[in-house]
Amino acid sequence: MGIGVVFEQSRMWIILLGFSVVLVTSMINQPVNAERSFYFEKVIDINKKSFEDALINPNNLQKIFPENVKLVESKTNENEKTIVKMELGFAGFAINSEVEITNFPGSIHTMEIISGDLEGTKITTTLKETWSYDGIPNEGTKVEINMILQTSGYLSLIGLAPDDAILYSLDKSLVDIVSYVKSTNGDSHEDKDQKTSSNNSKETKINSKITKRSFKR
Numbered sequence: 558m559g560i561g562v563v564f565e566q567s568r569m570w571i572i573l574l575g576f577s578v579v580l581v582t583s584m585i586n587q588p589v590n591a592e593r594s595f596y597f598e599k600v601i602d603i604n605k606k607s608f609e610d611a612l613i614n615p616n617n618l619q620k621i622f623p624e625n626v627k628l629v630e631s632k633t634n635e636n637e638k639t640i641v642k643m644e645l646g647f648a649g650f651a652i653n654s655e656v657e658i659t660n661f662p663g664s665i666h667t668m669e670i671i672s673g674d675l676e677g678t679k680i681t682t683t684l685k686e687t688w689s690y691d692g693i694p695n696e697g698t699k700v701e702i703n704m705i706l707q708t709s710g711y712l713s714l715i716g717l718a719p720d721d722a723i724l725y726s727l728d729k730s731l732v733d734i735v736s737y738v739k740s741t742n743g744d745s746h747e748d749k750d751q752k753t754s755s756n757n758s759k760e761t762k763i764n765s766k767i768t769k770r771s772f773k774r
Contacts, residue, residue, distance in 0.1 A: 574696040592705065592707050593700075595720070596704075597700075597704070598702075600687055600699050603698060603739065603742075604695065604696050605686045608684065608698050608735070613658070613666060617642045619732055620737060626644075627644040627646060629643050631641075640656070641657075641750075643655075653672075654670060654774075656670055663683075664685070665683050666681070667679060667680065676707065677705070678705065678706050679705045681703045682700065683702075684701075685701070686701060
């Protein structure tokens, strides 16, 4: 499988963002363990409550990413945290993974992968009300994502991806979630989306920093 495919599919694990899932089936002889941190910020044209309702419900994953998320089971552990078990599929292969989800006051949500080759990856999403693209107060949402990406084993190929490719994956996953929310609300905004597509890119601020890389042979 080419590295270009890895770039595109990495968004499924990173998200959720989203909530984002990747399955890399290439065999490599020298696994790479790497830790990288990313910051992503974007204004989206839906209100905070609608986006948050979609974000915190694990059962929406199958609806948002139907080609990759095959099974979702969730339960609450003794610490009142939600543990989500997922069966993820790509190109005829399937993997199982667990994600721990915690929701904090102030619209702060964390997702930490606790099993698999991306164990230790943690995504913190903060939501803030803002203006919509039409200039309506509190009908838009500012999304801030801080991500620590841990890779090992076969998924270490993600560690070779340029920062821009991973940030693009974050943006694409966010677009998928927004499209899902608008479709479930009966509001596709197709014409509006076309008119504001250039504004979307202008209102997206992305920064990244590689904090650590270690190579194991």
